Amino acid sequence: MSQGASVVPFEVDASCVAYATGERAKACTVREVLDRVGGKWSIGIIVEASQAPVRFTELERTVEGISRRMLTLTLRNLERDGLLTRTVYPTVPPKVEYRATPMALELYDTLVALTGWADRHRETIAAARDEYDREHGAAVA
Amino acid sequence: MSQGASVVPFEVDASCVAYATGERAKACTVREVLDRVGGKWSIGIIVEASQAPVRFTELERTVEGISRRMLTLTLRNLERDGLLTRTVYPTVPPKVEYRATPMALELYDTLVALTGWADRHRETIAAARDEYDREHGAAVA
DNA sequence: CAGGATCCTGGCTGATACTG
DNA sequence: CAGTATCAGCCAGGATCCTG
Numbered sequence: 001m002s003q004g005a006s007v008v009p010f011e012v013d014a015s016c017v018a019y020a021t022g023e024r025a026k027a028c029t030v031r032e033v034l035d036r037v038g039g040k041w042s043i044g045i046i047v048e049a050s051q052a053p054v055r056f057t058e059l060e061r062t063v064e065g066i067s068r069r070m071l072t073l074t075l076r077n078l079e080r081d082g083l084l085t086r087t088v089y090p091t092v093p094p095k096v097e098y099r100a101t102p103m104a105l106e107l108y109d110t111l112v113a114l115t116g117w118a119d120r121h122r123e124t125i126a127a128a129r130d131e132y133d134r135e136h137g138a139a140v141a
Numbered sequence: 142m143s144q145g146a147s148v149v150p151f152e153v154d155a156s157c158v159a160y161a162t163g164e165r166a167k168a169c170t171v172r173e174v175l176d177r178v179g180g181k182w183s184i185g186i187i188v189e190a191s192q193a194p195v196r197f198t199e200l201e202r203t204v205e206g207i208s209r210r211m212l213t214l215t216l217r218n219l220e221r222d223g224l225l226t227r228t229v230y231p232t233v234p235p236k237v238e239y240r241a242t243p244m245a246l247e248l249y250d251t252l253v254a255l256t257g258w259a260d261r262h263r264e265t266i267a268a269a270r271d272e273y274d275r276e277h278g279a280a281v282a
Numbered sequence: 283c284a285g286g287a288t289c290c291t292g293g294c295t296g297a298t299a300c301t302g
Numbered sequence: 303c304a305g306t307a308t309c310a311g312c313c314a315g316g317a318t319c320c321t322g
Contacts (some may be wrong), residue, residue: 020230029191029263030256030260030263032263033259033260033263033266034184034255034256034259035181035261036266037255037259038179039314040176040314040315043175046276049308055283055284056283056284056285057283057284060284067315067317068284068285069285069286069287069315069316069317070314070315071285071313071315072284072285072286073315079273080269080270080273080274081266081269081270081273082266082269082270082273083266090283091283092283093283093284094283094284094285094322095283095284096283096284097212097283103265103266104263106258107258110251110254110255110258112257113251113254114175114178114251115171115175117172117247117248117251118171118174118175118178121244121247122170122171122173122174124223124244125177125222125224125244126176127223127224128221128222128223129221129222129223132220132221132222132223133221180294181294181295196303196304197303197304197305198303198304201304207305207308208295208296208297209305210295210296210297210305210306210307211294211295212305213297213304213305213306214294214295229304232303233303234303234304235302235303235304235305236303237303237304237305238303
């Protein structure tokens with residue numbers, strides 16, 4: 001985190017540059033990737049599927065608030081992007097297991113760091129929000 | 142985005158639990174925090190503002206693709222949550238500087254890790270996506 | 283059990299125009 | 303320069319009903 005540089009266009013690493021410039025053509029943009037991961041339910045699902053293989057209904061209960069539709073959609077997208085594998089067991093009551101791919105597992109630590117950060121600062125953020133609302137007209141929901 | 146509390150079967154750490162259970166009441170949910178950070182433009186702005194103080198127009202040029210409106214809105218939200226400070230210099234051409242707060246700076250490394258991961262795997266993801274589309278009837282958008 | 287299909291809404295978002 | 307205001311569109315997301 002260099003802050004000394006005064007002129008500093010950006011001394012960021014390649015990934016951030018690619019992110020900022022929206023450099024495409026090659027493959028997915030960093031933004032495209034982040035959009036997928038940053039989806040409302042993706043993180044929760046990836047985290048769950050990183051612990052152990054999970055079944056559809058399991059996720060439906062674990063990831064609170066998700067609708068069946070969104071679970072299906074998110075699952076499909078994550079599978080499409082190679083972040084989850086979907087295994088169907090042709091048993092009589094169908095059984096489908098989702099598990100994180102190595103690529104997704106590699107992301108796990110970062111996600112834990114992210115949720116950890118969020119967790120550590122929630123109160124501070126809530127406080128900041130309250131104060132901001134108090135100073136400025138309030139009511140911003 | 143309303144959620145109820147419940148039980149989490151897995152042995153995740155506290156942050157993930159808080160995330161999964163959507164435990165509120167205290168402060169912001171982990172999800173609420175992540176929603177803010179996970180916004181379409183937040184990461185880019187935080188990353189920029191973590192390098193050095195940035196001005197409005199600077200961000201407008203650096204964060205490619207953002208509209209003036211969204212820049213303003215995202216900036217306001219980030220400021221409200223205490224992730225950015227806004228400094229107004231009452232000069233004749235107005236000058237406003239945004240800089241990341243310590244809390245946001247703490248997040249910087251994680252964000253770099255995240256964008257780094259995204260960058261490293263963009264091609265893999267694009268490939269997985271292509272293959273998925275080829276196997277399944279294509280057109281899943 | 284694990285989806286698929288459909289309908290519908292609200293919020294995020296972009297485009298455009300105006301201002302201190 | 304650094305915003306604010308307004309209008310309109312898209313689509314993520316929810317609710318509901320149906321199936322292999």
